[in-house]
Amino acid sequence: MTAKRHLNEPLSALALEQTRRQFFRRGAGLSVAPMALASLLDQDGRVFGEEAESVMQTHHRPRAKSVIFLHMIGGPSQIDLFDPKPEVIRRDGDTLPESLQKKLTFAQIQEKQPRLMGSPWKFSQHGECGATVSELMPHIASIVDDVSFVRTVKTDDTNHMFAELMLNTGWRRFGRPSIGSWVVYGLRSESQQLPAFMVLRSGMRPRSKSANYGNGFLPSKYQGTPLRSSGDPILNLASPPGFTEARQRQSVDAINALNRIRYEQTKDDEIAARIVSYELAFRMQSAATEWLDLKSETPGTFKQYGIDDAARPSFARNCLLARRLVERGVRFVQLFHGDWDHHSAIKAGLPSQCGLTDQASAALVRDLAQRGLLDDTLVVWGGELGRGAVAQVSDKPNVAVGRDHQIEAFTMWFAGGGARGGQTIGKTNDFGCLPETEPWHVYDLQATILHLLGLDHTKLTYRYQGRDFRLTDVHGNVKHELFA
Secondary structure, three states, rough: OOOOOOOOOOOOOOHHHHHHHHHHHHHHHOOOHHHHHHHEEEOOOOEOOOHHHOOOOOOOOOOOOEEEEEEEEOOOHHHHHHHOOHHHOOOHOOOOOOHHHOOOOOOOOOOOOEEOOOOOOEEEEEEEOEEEEEEHHHHOOOOOHEEEEEEEEEOOOOHHHHHHHHHHHHOOOOOOOOOHHHHHHHHHHHHHHHHHEEEEEOOOOOOOHHHOOOOOOOOHOOOOEEEOOOOOOOOOOOOOOOOOHHHHHHHHHHHHHHHHHHHHHHHHHHHHHHHHHHHHHHHHHHHHHHHHHHOHHHHOOOOOOOOOOOOOHHHHHHHHHHHHHHHHOEEEEEEEEOOOOOOOOOHHHHHHHHHHHHHHHHHHHHHHHOOOHHEEEEEEEEEOOOOEEEEEEOOOOOEEEEEEEEOOOEEEEEEOOOOOOOEEOOOOOOOOOEEEOOOEHHHHHHHHHHHHOOOOOOOEEEOOOOOEEOOOOOOOOHHHHEEE
């Protein structure tokens, strides 16, 4: 009697070659219709036989269907943008009280008596809600009735790389799945033509690079798909000259049929992911081309976003592309833009970054609202940390002052997707450096985003190396005060 081979036992080279020959005899000249994708995937795009744990229903009624996360790399200065501190202005140049200094974690400031630096920009109230916003953000000021500002966001690490990882993966080390990957693992995509998790970048890249949108230990089909900011947006998307669509379809079917044979014998999730990836890439050849073609957008739309050249990559163009992605059923869109890391020359650098992002961020919210998409699209804006109220003085000559990192309290804002507009949540002390109300730890932020999508962060788990992992680890509380 022949011994039964375990499903995880690798095929021998001879056995694999035999299965190839059997396939080609059945396929007769690459006529692979019996093994085409219709027989490989179910209606949700899932490979038959794939573990059921990789597909989940929502745990409760969702308020949002998709997320657009605008990650401002480097840490925008909340004390100059959204959290005015008249006391710091009044005491400009005074030393920071020693009692506060002992409670703060600086990244670079070495002075024994750092001095306060008031914001040089004016603040005023806006909208029916009376939210206070800096003159550097006039467009965001115009949408405050649709926005919730949270002033007491807190993280654990003053290092950009690790703070990025905390915000996006819930862990200050490499190797964990990103929030977008967790969302897609839980909800999958509404689009059969585009990846469920898309990434657009402008300015500098995150310090922790692709780990911010990677799948970690989740199957690779859940990783974010980044678009290149120059050249072809997606490499190898177009077929070579003379390679017809029919021929491309034939090749994809043949490759996937071979992968299907291997999957049936190994049940390897990576093979299943490869099958889906090949098919998705084929579909994207037309879908991505259409999505990237902005000719259907009106001049008025370009003006609204502040797009001067629709062919030139920019944060504004990425915001418009993000709206087009959620229109097409993409679940999670993440925009990375930097650099907001103003340790020096903040009086020049901060207005520059606001000029690149303010109009487009507000236009995205307005555009989603005008198209009836804001109710079920959550827009999140913020960095991995904030900036402090004291001046950072360089030891180099003729270098203008800036602000150091602050992790104890900084501001992020939310719009749509079940978030109640026109409110400011949380309060910081007179120096803007410590929360006076309940802080929002990054884990709370993640738990709240998942909740709005209908996912319970304590139940969205994945078993790896003998234990159940989740985005928020053993932490996190849903902040219901955000909800409409």
